[in-house]
Amino acid sequence: MTTFATTPHQANSGLRVDLNAAAAVERNARYQADTVVVRYAGGDLTYAQLDDKAARLAGVLAAGGVVDGDRVAYLGLNSSSFLVTMLAAFRLGAVFVPVNFRLAEAELEAVLNGSGATALICEEGHRPTADTMRGRTSLARFLLVDDDTEAPATDAVGWEAWSPLLASALPVAGVAAKGADDPAILMFTSGTTGKPKGVVLTHGNIWWNSVNVELRLDTRRGDVTYAAAPLFHVGALNSFVLRTLVRGGTVVIRRGFEPQACLDDLVKHGVNSMFGVAQMFAALARVPGMFEADLSGLRSVVVAGAPVPPSLISLYAEHGLLLQQAWGLTETAPFATHLPAERTLDKIGSAGIPMPFTEVRVVDAATNRCVEPGERGEIVVRGPNVTAGYWNNPQANQAAFDEDGWFHSGDIGYLDEDGCLYIVDRLKDMIISGGENVYPAEVERVLSDMPGVTDVAVVGIPDEQWGELVTAVVSVDDPAAVTVETVHAWAAGRLARYKLPRRLTVVPVVPRNASGKLDRVVVRRLADEES
Structure with missing residues (x-):
């Protein structure tokens, strides 16, 4: 458990305040136990139930060797189990690592290795991918969520079903006190333009x-x-x-x-x-x-x-x-x-x-x-x-x-x-075409208002004459109605001529990551294929 070092004049300053969110949930469980905190198709939870489940999972993790400062990863879609895992990690003073469930195998391995996580809580839908790399990470504990009707699970070799463990676990009493500088969450960037950090x-x-x-x-x-x-x-x-x-x-x-x-x-x-x-x-x-x-x-x-x-x-x-x-x-x-x-x-x-x-x-x-x-x-x-x-x-x-x-x-x-x-x-997405700076987001804002365009991404494609050509990748209602010519007609009064797309690629869906940001690596590949 973390302790805070203070000087005498700090005693009443508030600098020793515990900022751990798990402590607040424990407090809410004490004073409003029956209030429903989670509404979820896989089962609602009151504050008392959420706190108890997190305390029990903390007991399971502690029995497996997780201590203050260790990393605990979660791989799955939105669910109450996500929150339970986060609060259990916080309760022990561990660092919570929420993993992007859309990552490819190599990306997932990089995140798990990069975090140094020793325990993974996973949903059935992502277990096969996790299985492929279990020997190439620091993971020592593999728990499978098996009590969520929205994510049915079956027995799997090498995985511990978490519901019987939770049922028999001794809940961890108390919450590790955490100050402002103590790590809580290790969250990896999307990595669409390079290695995730x-x-x-x-x-x-x-x-x-x-x-x-x-x-x-x-x-x-x-x-x-x-x-x-x-x-x-x-x-x-x-x-x-x-x-x-x-x-x-x-x-x-x-x-x-x-x-x-x-x-x-x-x-x-x-x-x-x-x-x-x-x-x-x-x-x-x-x-x-x-x-x-x-x-x-x-x-x-x-x-x-x-x-x-x-x-x-x-x-x-x-x-x-x-x-x-x-x-x-x-x-x-x-x-x-x-x-x-x-x-x-x-x-x-x-x-x-x-x-x-x-x-x-x-x-x-x-x-x-x-x-x-x-x-x-x-x-x-x-x-x-x-x-x-x-x-x-x-x-x-x-x-x-x-x-x-x-x-x-x-x-x-x-x-x-x-x-x-x-x-x-x-800064790194800026296009330089004919010596002029073109900002893709500026062009995207104009084209997104064009009738018939449902989504748009703009990138620069290498060109011998211009350096880069402004290229738009769009999804549309009617492909026949949206052409380079109609785009120019729409945008000509809204953008300088050098900002107008020289090429247009129509796709069913413009690639975006889970954060809603454009996946420009994939967008450029689509634009290159049409060039």
């Missing part, structure tokens, strides 16, 4: 993001939040879910996002808060009766992870629903900026203003000096919600943090005269 999120990072959210958004005790975006992504987990557990509210968990089911849940459960990416809200808007449904309880709707078409924001606003844009990364746990609800329309397209306890600047990437309002540069962030660093990766830390502690995001943006941030693109 392990981002260390401390208990303090989690706490301060929650404080930022509470000061900026309309969240309340007892709120119902909706979780259909993947919980292994920091946006879904730490926007509302973790804070809801701490504050005594209810989390409606769905294994994945399905538009009609989402609408039904929002109405049935009187959902108050929700995190999602733009594609989720675009799909939800197409559900018949969406804007006639009673969504009066929905106060805080955050959309992030990828650029949001202004037309989508306007559509929701016309029906009294304000999509609140935010910007951040895994490294900022997740929010660095947020656009207040009341500014949704007059600052449409903006990612908002810095969160209350977070500093945000835009600097010249070469000199690190702040640029003037309206001038583009790299976005840098500093604050208690910013990661402590990358796991066992001093080179990445040196590249990401400057000597004054600013985290360099790699995103390009600008601040307007009112201090509102606008995201332009990723």
